[in-house]
Amino acid sequence: MKQDDVLYCEALxxxxxxxxxxxxxxxxxxTSxxxxxxxxxxxNPQAEELLRHGLAERFPAYRWSDAEFDASLQKQPEYSTPYWICDAIDGAVYFLQGMPMWAVSLCLVRDxxxxVSFVYDPCRDEMFTAIARQGAFFEWQQN
Structure with missing residues (x-):
């Protein structure tokens, strides 16, 4: 994945x-x-759709996995072509209970x-990015 593609995904x-x-x-x-x-x-569906649409614009050939909640589909690659796996509200229980311990997570599976994987923590404005054979990176915004 090119650097401008990584930056696009991080911005999204x-x-x-x-x-x-x-x-x-x-x-x-x-409370219930x-x-x-x-x-x-x-x-969750709104956030997922924003991600899906934004990624489809930039990467029209990449597929989308709906296997987030189906463990049996996660045991082996779902597709032979590149595809995205997303958890739009990773840590949803914390989000829903008002605890600032949740993130937006995205992963690209190829072969x-x-x-590449991204985890964005909006509560702290922290971005974690890991690129295969290139390393892992952390970026935050200082207020």
Whole structure:
């Protein structure tokens, strides 16, 4: 993956993460399982769609995995072509309970191996990026 592609993905995760953070900061913590379920199903698909659309614009040939919650599909590569795996609200229970311990996570799988991974923590504005055979990187914004 080229450096400008990495920067594009990081910017996209920041955009989605900051949108989620605005929701996180505005809404009070959920106090019941039903409220958690309703809020999750209202926010997660929106965030996932923003990521999916943004990635499809830049990487139209890459597929999208819907196997996030299906462990049986995660035991081996899902596709023979490159594909994205996403957890739009990684740590959703914490998000829904008002705890700042959640992130937006994205991974590109190519040839059955992780090619690049991103984890963005909007609560701390921290970006973690790992690129196969190139290393792992951490970036934060100082206020």
């Amino acid at each position: 995760l920041r955009k989605v993460g900051q949108r989620l953070f605005a929701e996180f900061a505005q809404e009070p913590a959920c 399982k039903q409220a958690m379920n309703e809020r999750f199903h209202a926010l 059955g191996q992780t090619a």
